[in-house]
Amino acid sequence: MPELPEVETVRAGLAPLLQGARIDGVRLNRADLRFPFPPEFARELTGRTILSVHRRAKYLLFELSGGRVWLSHLGMTGSYRFEEFSFKGPSRYYEPTLARQHDHARFTLLHPDRGPLNLIYADPRRFGFMALYRDPSESPFLAGLGPEPLANDFNAEALAHKFAHRKAPLKAALLDQRVVAGLGNIYVCEALWRAHLRPTRRTGTLVTAAGKPTPRLEDLVVGVRAVLLEAIEAGGSTLRDFRKADGEPGYFQHDFAVYDRAGLACRTPGCTGTIERLVQSGRSSFFCPLCQH
DNA sequence: CCACTAACCTGTAGGC
DNA sequence: TGCCTACAGGTTAGTG
Numbered sequence: 525m526p527e528l529p530e531v532e533t534v535r536a537g538l539a540p541l542l543q544g545a546r547i548d549g550v551r552l553n554r555a556d557l558r559f560p561f562p563p564e565f566a567r568e569l570t571g572r573t574i575l576s577v578h579r580r581a582k583y584l585l586f587e588l589s590g591g592r593v594w595l596s597h598l599g600m601t602g603s604y605r606f607e608e609f610s611f612k613g614p615s616r617y618y619e620p621t622l623a624r625q626h627d628h629a630r631f632t633l634l635h636p637d638r639g640p641l642n643l644i645y646a647d648p649r650r651f652g653f654m655a656l657y658r659d660p661s662e663s664p665f666l667a668g669l670g671p672e673p674l675a676n677d678f679n680a681e682a683l684a685h686k687f688a689h690r691k692a693p694l695k696a697a698l699l700d701q702r703v704v705a706g707l708g709n710i711y712v713c714e715a716l717w718r719a720h721l722r723p724t725r726r727t728g729t730l731v732t733a734a735g736k737p738t739p740r741l742e743d744l745v746v747g748v749r750a751v752l753l754e755a756i757e758a759g760g761s762t763l764r765d766f767r768k769a770d771g772e773p774g775y776f777q778h779d780f781a782v783y784d785r786a787g788l789a790c791r792t793p794g795c796t797g798t799i800e801r802l803v804q805s806g807r808s809s810f811f812c813p814l815c816q817h
Numbered sequence: 818c819c820a821c822t823a824a825c826c827t828g829t830a831g832g833c
Numbered sequence: 834t835g836c837c838t839a840c841a842g843g844t845t846a847g848t849g
Contacts, residue, residue: 526842558825558844582843600842601827626827649826651843665844692820701844708842763842764829805821808840822848832838 526598528673528706529755530766530774531582537769538604539577541635542586542643546573549632553623558599558653561629568656569594569631581669581705585660593660599651601765607642629654648765669705673748678704680737680745687727688735694744695723695804704748710761710783711751713810717782718747720792722816723809724802754779782810790815 526534550566562568573589586594596602623630629645645652657663670686671678686703697703698712707715716723721730721744730741760766760774763784767773781791786801790812797814 530842597843599826599844648828649841649843651825690819696820699843710842761842766842806823820849822846824846825844828841830838830840833836 526582526600526602526760526766527708527711528579528582529711529752529758529776530760531579531584531598531706532756533760533768533774534598534604535577535579535584538584538643541606541638541641541769542574542577542633544573544575544637545633545635545641547571547588547631548634548640549630551630551632553628553630557602557628557647557650559655561654562656565654565656568592574633580660580666581672581701582708583665591658593657595655595657595660595663595665596645597652597654597665599647599649599653601649602645602647602652603765603767604769605644605646605767605771606769607644609640609642668702670701670703671705673704673706673752678745678748680742683741683745684731684735684737687741688731690727692727693724693804694721694727694730695807695809697727698748699805699807706752707748709807710780711748711755713783714751714781715744715747717792717811717816718751719743720816721747723804723811725817782812784808785810 547569550569552561552566555561572592575587575589578585582597584596588594626646626648627644628647631643633643634640655663660666690697694716695712698707721740730738732738755761755776758774758776759768761777762773763777782799785799788799790797790799792815795812795815797812799810800813802809
């Protein structure tokens with residue numbers, strides 16, 4: 525599911541409800557997702573206050589009081605949602621809603637203004653995972669990540685440097701989180717279409733003999749930035765199960781030019797091409813054979 | 818170092 | 834309806 529725009533949408537949805545909330549309890553329904561939960565994970569979180577909610581690449585980072593950082597990756601199908609407490613009978617105790625099949629963790633939060641609420645992590649395929657650090661620099665997951673594509677250090681010069689000595693197809697290079705962090709299958713396809721670049725094209729062809737970026741590489745940087753900004757603006761893409769924190773789907777999927785559009789007309793103005801699908805390193809690529817070279 | 822495949826796990830869509 | 838296969842937004846270990 526979640527590439528950078530979806531994770532950013534999740535972050536923006538969680539932040540207002542989590543910031544300032546105290547974690548009153550953590551319940552894990554199993555010991556592991558993709559990896560085991562850290563030792564003492566529930567105990568370490570309980571009692572701390574969430575100070576801020578950040579995103580790096582496709583990772584969510586919750587900054588906690590007392591000097592801890594809680595890292596969360598959503599894998600393919602991870603999601604967070606809020607559940608109201610239900611009040612059972614005359615009791616003044618809170619009774620959380622029954623867990624659904626793939627609910628793996630429940631965080632009971634007390635927000636100073638909004639009262640108690642449950643944050644639920646669900647993940648059918650369990651490719652997601654969580655970790656806990658004193659400092660994000662300890663995290664092997666964050667080490668080695670390339671630049672944020674929306675930050676200034678993602679630019680044609682920097683890309684040229686990484687592309688110059690590679691022969692990889694553009695598709696594979698852009699999926700490589702060490703080259704640029706946060707792109708996934710959908711947005712790589714869409715960015716390449718915007719730059720009129722074919723996913724099979726080799727990285728080296730976008731760099732001059734002197735190692736400088738070509739105009740086509742500048743186009744690629746523009747394409748990556750534009751598609752991510754538009755997708756964030758649209759609340760991400762909902763293919764199957766992605767939901768914003770308020771339960772609403774994103775709607776950028778309606779703006780796809782190539783992803784999952786094999787056999788349909790190219791959306792480049794004036795282009796009469798038909799979108800094709802091919803498989804590169806085990807993943808589907810979609811492109812227009814007429815306007816992408 | 819590079820590139821590709823299989824694997825992790827579950828759900829769903831499509832063909833027969 | 835049921836069975837089977839292919840495929841899905843991500844990442845990584847293993848192989849050549």
